[in-house]
Amino acid sequence: QKEVEQDPGPLSVPEGAIVSLNCTYSNSAFQYFMWYRQYSRKGPELLMYTYSSGNKEDGRFTAQVDKSSKYISLFIRDSQPSDSATYLCAIRDTGGFKTIFGAGTRLFVKA
Amino acid sequence: NAGVTQTPKFRVLKTGQSMTLLCAQDMNHEYMYWYRQDPGMGLRLIHYSVGEGTTAKGEVPDGYNVSRLKKQNFLLGLESAAPSQTSVYFCASARDSTDTQYFGPGTRLTVL
Numbered sequence: 001q002k003e004v005e006q007d008p009g010p011l012s013v014p015e016g017a018i019v020s021l022n023c024t025y026s027n028s029a030f031q032y033f034m035w036y037r038q039y040s041r042k043g044p045e046l047l048m049y050t051y052s053s054g055n056k057e058d059g060r061f062t063a064q065v066d067k068s069s070k071y072i073s074l075f076i077r078d079s080q081p082s083d084s085a086t087y088l089c090a091i092r093d094t095g096g097f098k099t100i101f102g103a104g105t106r107l108f109v110k111a
Numbered sequence: 112n113a114g115v116t117q118t119p120k121f122r123v124l125k126t127g128q129s130m131t132l133l134c135a136q137d138m139n140h141e142y143m144y145w146y147r148q149d150p151g152m153g154l155r156l157i158h159y160s161v162g163e164g165t166t167a168k169g170e171v172p173d174g175y176n177v178s179r180l181k182k183q184n185f186l187l188g189l190e191s192a193a194p195s196q197t198s199v200y201f202c203a204s205a206r207d208s209t210d211t212q213y214f215g216p217g218t219r220l221t222v223l
Contacts, residue, residue, distance in 0.1 A: 008151060032209075043115070043201055043214030044154070088153065095208065101154040 003027055006089055006102030015111050019076040023089035023102045026070065030091035030100070033065050035074045038086045038104065047087070048074065079109045112137050115215035117202050123221045124192045132187040132218050134202030142205040143185040144169075144212065145177060147198040154201065160185055161208075192222045 006023045013019055021035075032051045036044035048063040050056045056063045064073040072091075076083055089102040118133040134143065141162050146154040156169030160179040174196060176188045185204075189196060199219050203212040 004153070006153075041217070043203075043216050045214065046211045049211065092209075099156075099212070103151050103153040 001026055003030075003100045004089060004091055004102045007105055008103055010106040010108055012108040012110065013079055015079060015081060015109055017079050017109070019074075019079050019083070019107060019109075021074040021076075021087050021089075021105050021107070023072050023091075024070055025072070025091050025100075027093075028067070028070065029093050031094045032092040033063070033072050034090040034092070035061075035063055036088040036090060036101075038088060040085070044088055076107075079107075081109050081111045083107060084109050114138065115202055115204055115213050117200075117215040117218050119218060120216070121219045123223065124189075125223050126193060128192050129188070129190050130192065130220075131189075132200055132202075132220075134185045134187070134204075134215060135183055136185075136202075136204040136213070137183065138204060138206075138213065139182070140204035140206055140210075140213075141182070142207060142210070142212075143179065144203040144205075145175070145185065145187045146201045146203065147171065147196075148201060148217075149198050157187065157200075192220075194222045196220065197222045 035048040038044040062075040086104040088104040092099040144159045145157040158177040163182040202215040
């Protein structure tokens with residue numbers, strides 16, 4: 001069993017839609033949760049970072065963590081064509097010595 | 112600031128050839144990482160360094176060697192390339208183990 005599971009998609013939505021991206025993880029030792037965005041042929045860039053259960057909002061993006069279910073989500077409101085990218089979830093243990101990345105979900109937002 | 116840069120951007124090797132990938136960062140970061148990214152596998156850590164002169168193995172170190180002779184540079188070497196090493200290689204750096212990792216643009220390597 002992979003430590004982080006992420007649906008690879010692709011996910012195709014119309015402009016303006018609400019997008020929901022999800023990951024599950026297996027080890028409760030992981031306490032830090034991140035979402036990276038990766039445009040085609042570019043390196044990943046950090047989008048959201050959180051370490052507690054609940055929601056964290058940043059503009060059109062909301063990261064949600066449910067530690068009891070080991071489930072993390074990223075919501076994108078009013079999606080734009082410029083949001084078309086691959087989104088990777090990542091989890092990290094308390095000591096910061098181990099970061100595990102999901103395989104990434106490819107998102108296409110159609111104008 | 113250029114951030115994290117990687118050289119070269121693309122490379123094609125024949126089986127058995129050797130090469131070195133160079134990563135450079137200008138953020139004075141202590142930690143540096145080498146990952147490979149393959150379809151459906153996500154990013155997997157090859158080697159990392161917690162400071163100048165140090166290196167450590169990650170999840171998939173076999174077939175690779177690294178060196179961190181200068182704080183700003185982290186080199187990844189392939190002594191005898193194999194087709195299984197065809198991948199996109201990313202370098203990243205961070206201030207410390209709990210800091211955000213900043214990624215370079217990647218090197219696309221094909222081994223024939």
